[in-house]
Amino acid sequence: MQIDHGKCVACSNCIPVCPMGAIYIDPAVNRATVNLDECVECFTCYRGMSKEHLNPSLVRTIRGVLKYLRIRFDPEPDVCPTDALTPQELSWPRIVRRAFSDPLVPHESTGIHGRGTEEVKTNDVTGRVNEGEAGFTIEFGRPGVGVRFRDIQKMTMALAPLPIAFEKKNPVFSLMSDPATGTIREDILNEKVLSAIVELKTTLEHVPQVLQVVEEVAPDLETIVSIGVATRCDGQGNNALEPMLKREGHEFYRGKTNLGLGRRPAAASA
Amino acid sequence: MTNTLHRYGPPESFRDDFIVFIRNSKGRNDVGSIPKLKEFLRTALRHRPVTISQYRFGSTVRPAEHLNPRIHWTRPVQDLTAEQIIEAITKDHTVAAIFDTQEAMEAFLREVKAADWGLSVNVAGLTAPVHACAKRAGIVRHSVEYSLGFQGALDRLPERPVLELSTMCGHSMLSPNLARKMLEWVREGRRTPEQAAATLGRFCSCGIFNPARAVRLLEAAQGGNR
Amino acid sequence: MHIDPRKCVACGNCLAVCPVSAIYIDPVIRRATVNLDECVECYACHNRMSKEDLNPTLVRTIRGLFKLLRIRFDPEPDVCPTSAFAPQKLAWPRSIRQAFSDPCVPHESTGVYGRGTEEVKTNDVTNRVGPGEVGFTVEFGRPAVGARFREVQAVTMALARIGAAFEKNNPVTALMPDPTTGAINPEVLDEKVLSAIVEVKTPEALLPAVLRTVEEVSATLNTVVSVGVAVRCDGDGENRVEKALAGEGYPVFRGKTNLGLGRLTNPEAQAKTIGAAAPAGR
Structure with missing residues (x-):
């Protein structure tokens, strides 16, 4: 994002709006x-702020008199x-930032797939995570910190040797040059994004091992890591994951529950 | 009073933060100590400290009891001169000099050792460089108190840049909300880092707020960094 | 206010x-x-x-x-x-809020002694913390969270149970009817202060036990706790505790260094204890 200095009046309204704190008044040009x-x-500033179309010279004059x-x-x-916020044409690799940070951008247009997959939200229809399995969503950068792919790679390389499978339909996966080692494309390692989600699947018995690696690597990163663990419930709506997490000392009380009301179209027509 | 012990920040955040202070011990070496405190500060001034201060009096920035409203147009970044602080010493409270380079601190410590006032001298800062500087100045450290950092309900603390500023008053007189306000005002170009540091410094009743480190931390906001 | x-x-x-x-x-x-x-x-x-x-x-x-x-x-x-x-005008027990929160108030006027003692700052003169000893300052409420004495008491009672001795000349100790239990005067338990510093001294061997106790209880509190660990250095300015702290999960890098330049200069103090306070190992 850029700000048109021909239009900007340095009112500072856009400064607290930026989730990254990346906007400032340059004292040299005011x-x-x-x-x-x-x-x-x-694009939070550009999309979220309302716009007036006042004459910049007039506004600057009034502000200057009042300031005195x-x-x-x-x-x-x-x-x-x-109306001074001015998006720029983004090219590779900078376009990766927008693909991962702007929830409204059509992913296809950037050449990178989605910000996350459907996770457990449609598990009743897709059957992605089965009984006895655990699906992890490991998110970097939120809330309000951001993350560079260099830090994400530290985690994916530590996770790759474990008995896990990275989700293939995931944008971070699509940027791995070698998924077997968790290596990410060299040319984007310095790109910073608002949020990136690594997804992987493993069996329930390996859940503690994955959590341990995440806990060990996370303190070395210059960002925030949040973890979600998903599993399939049995016929009574119970699951083996919850008691296991409690045994491992993880406290949790909030999550996302799939009510199981979705159907595959094939089943519906049968 | 552990007012200089627990400052918040990673090690590199303290590269320009060394507080050298001198104090007496009641009943042991307090007789006739006031001239020594003044001499300590006058000696420090020869090594270009960031600031000097007396506990419970403060530093070169101070609040005013009856301000003239003109001040909103003409606020200085310094209310007192260093000499005025030294003149104001009438009680034997701890006095301190803050340095932003190890070289200046080391040169000062050499003179402190030679002066041999017989009062306790401490340095709050990164322990390894302080140990090294003291050694080069011919001083073997006597005791160390290490800061083990913060624990407990850490989610009640504000964000890092705010804490780095607000914990420079170890008595917590400097509100995190004011530190955040000044970071935002600098980001918005409403105050220079120097002006914002002066405002924050007025809340530190012991004057051990390091304005040089504060300016550096505030300048980061000026560049659009968090 | x-x-x-x-x-x-x-x-x-x-x-x-x-x-x-x-x-x-x-x-x-x-x-x-x-x-x-x-x-x-x-x-x-x-x-x-x-x-x-x-x-x-x-x-x-x-x-x-x-x-x-x-x-x-x-x-x-x-x-x-x-x-x-x-x-x-603050009456008891509210008056202790100011005693513990305002660094500029003369403690005597509130009936509660000091916000902290001289700690390690004059250790070269007082020899409070000697060789083989560790002095802890466990501070509650700073930065800018505040603490109620009920929370302080949770830690002091746990510390008393492992046999840590509280510094006598300390304002929190002054609020304990019986310092061997760590229990604090019930009248003040709901009072909130900006900072309260508990001081204990133990033999070096008790270092891990004190650290674990503070960690375990702190994790249950709604306030922030910061710990300082003071030690006496040997004749070369070295000490074993720094390494021990790293081993206990505290890679320390910042602190307060007493340069050892203080000595007894008051005529009557010198007369009373000639040589007694001379730093060890010199």
Whole structure:
């Protein structure tokens, strides 16, 4: 994202809006400026702020006079008065940032597949995670920190030797140059994104092993890691994962429950 | 008072933060100590400290009891001169000098050793460089108190840049909310890092807030880093 | 702390200044108001803000007019324009909030001794922590969370059970009717303070036990705990504890170094104990 210095009036409204804190007023030019190294191209500023189309010179003059009197206009906080936010044309590898950070971007247009797959949300229809299996979603960067692929690679390389299978229909997987070792394409390692989710599947007995590796690697990363574990329930709605996690000392009380109301079209017509 | 012991940040965050302080012990070496405290600070000034201070009095930035409203247009980044701080010493409270380089600290420690005031001198900062500097100055450290960091309900603490600033008053007089406000004001170009550091420093009643480190931390916000 | 509603103009400057976020604008009366249950009587607002003596009615009128135009005065952030803070006379047990929270209050005046002792800062003169000993400062509530004595007591009772001895000349110890149990005067258990420092001294061998005890109890508290570990160095300035701490999961890198330049200089102190306080190993 860029900010048109011809339009910007340095009102600062866009600064707290940025999830990465990447926007600042450059004191040399007195205009809002994006730190492009930290910007994850999530487009939150561009999409979330309402826009006015005031004359920049007029607004700057009024602001300047008021400032001399130690007075500030006290506007609605989510408005860009001069429509100064200007998206740039993104090319590889920077386009990876947007693919992983902007939830509204059509993934296909970037050449990278989805921000995550359907996880357990459609497990009643897809049967991705079966009884006795555990599906992991390991998410990096949220809330509000962001992550570079270099850090994600540290985790995927530590996980690869375990008896696990990375989900193939996953955007991070599609960026691995060697999934067997968890190696990620060299040319994107420095790209920063708002969130990236690694998905993998293993059998229930290996759940503690995976959790242990994640816990060991996570403190070395310059980001936040959040873990989800999914499993298939039996006919009574019970599962073996919950008591196992409790035995391992993991506290949890919140999650996503698939009610099992979905059907495959084939079954419906039969 | 562990007011300099627990500062928040990774090791590299303390490369420019060395607080050298001197104090007496009641009934043991407090007689006639006030001139020594003044001499300590005058000696420190020759080695270009970031600031000097007296506990319970503060540093070169101080709040005012009856401010003239003109101040909103003309606020200085320094309310007192170093000499005014030294003049103001009437009680034998701890005094401190803050250095932002190991070289300056080491040169100062050499003079401190030679002066031989017989009062306790401590350095709060990274323990390994302090140990090395002291050795080169011909001083064998006597005791160390290590900071083991923070534990407990850590999710009640604010974010790292805010804590790095607010814990520079170890008495917690410097609110994290004010530190965050100043980070945002710098990011928004409403204050320079120097002005914001002065505002924050006014809340540290012991004057051991390091304005040089604060300016460095605040400048990061100016570049759009969190 | 109280804020005088007749003086306050609801400028909001003091809200950010409060270390424990206890000040808010009461939407009913439109004045800054202190949540007295959360206020720790640290006096940061009263002592550290600069004050102007402007006429409250005038300021409110100007602010009201500005508000209609959607503009605000943009003042220095550390100023109370009408000097509206009104400290109250604090009675027991609330008085201990200030004793533990305001670094500028003379402790004697509150009937509670010091916020901490001289710790390691004068160890070269006092020899409080000797060779083979470890001095712990276990601090509750900082930075900027605050702690109630009920939480402090959870740790002190656990420490008493493993045989740690509390420093006598310490304000938290002064609140214990019987320091061997670690129990604190029940009258103060609900009082909230900005910081309380518990000091214990143990033989070096007890280091892991103290660390584990503090860790286990801290994990159950709704406050923040920070631990300092003080040791006496040998004649070369080295000590075994630094390595032991790394082994216990605390790779320490920052602390307070006593350079060992202090000695007895008071005439009567020298006369009483000639040589007794000379640093060991010199």
